[in-house]
Amino acid sequence: MSKRKGERGPVMGDPATDQLVEQAVYQVIGAPADGLDPALDASASILAASAERWPAVSLALVAFAEQSVGRTWANGWRPADLVRVVRRGLGPVQLALAVDLIAAEGRRHPAATLDRRWQEQLRELAVEVWWRTDEEYLAEFAVRHRLDRFALATAVLELLRVWGHLPTITPVGPAPGAAPLRPSRPTGPVTGEPRMLSRIRALLAKAESTEYPEEAEALTAKAQQLMAQHSIDEALLAVGHPAKDTPAALRIGVDNPYEGPKTMLLDAVAAANRCRVVWAKEFGFCTIVGFDADLDGVELLYTSLLVQATSAMHRAGSRQHLDGASRTKSFRQSFLVAYAARIRERLTAATEQTTKDAAAGKHLREDGTAEQLVPDERLLPALAAREEAVDRTVGQMFPKLTAQRVRVSDGEGWAAGRAAADRADLHGRAGAIRA
Incomplete structure (x- = not known):
């Protein structure tokens, strides 16, 4: 009995073929690096x-892959993580296979059993069970990608080997089927999103698309002001209900080139918004720990600033040594390090002013205008308590952490990066307490 498109439940195939597939896959997974090619050829x-x-x-391969994907969920991985690992180490065929096999495994889980960030990742990856039946999947995939049976079998085996070697990592949310840690709330531009977050998203999108630096600076500054006010409002709403608002976590991909400086920029944004960053360099992602509203803002702002920093870096051009050899890589590395360092300085300074204004009762409306309210004496203790909660959570999730230094080797790149960060014009920002 085969499984139709979108159908859930057990799959009954040919036991002999099931055993053949299992042996072939495990032969590849267990092969040493120097014996991988012969194992792949023989199994494929x-x-x-x-x-x-x-x-x-x-x-049989789809059924085996579903089990493999399910094991990675239990070991702390999420859809975007699996795809990121494949993108870093394999090719486009394996990447397409990965998305399909995640879709196949997803048939086991109703949407109501998935937390909101899991659902967002599935939407961003565009997972879809597009094939008619699992028996026809490989044949239909081969036609789509113009592959013969041997090439496709090799690609599937390479993918399953990579997934089969993934270690257990610290989870950042419930696996499919587990109850969400907190009520689901979409963060994409969809019905039900908080108006403040929608406004922030729209401002940052305009900042990235405009051709005028001054306009981008103003839009980014306004987005940060709204983001900080949203965070403060959430902190005050949670006063008296600490059990209902606890730190959470998410992962953000940080890939080469210049992964070190990119991580520094992410850490600068996170620190200014009461979040902490832990970098898993081997797998190309950072784990961000903080409260939900702050995590949403950090992800939005980091993505926007990275776009702006990258554009500014490319506008600065390439560089050469006197002998004609390229020094573009060292220049750009130093540029991004300086950019991140300067952004951190400016966000930290803005934090002090924002906290002072909020404690005095100054409130920013969603439309960007300010209003004067009665000062709320609960604010500073609430923010301090959230800092402490985030620190405790990081200690529980990652009991052994080490610091990472990033080298600066180009003085011109450093100066250009600081200048670009100054042009980001964050002096109007309303930051938040640094974690």
């Missing part, structure tokens, strides 16, 4: 040998 040849057996192989 066995799987692709018979056109008549190909549908049964397809059914």
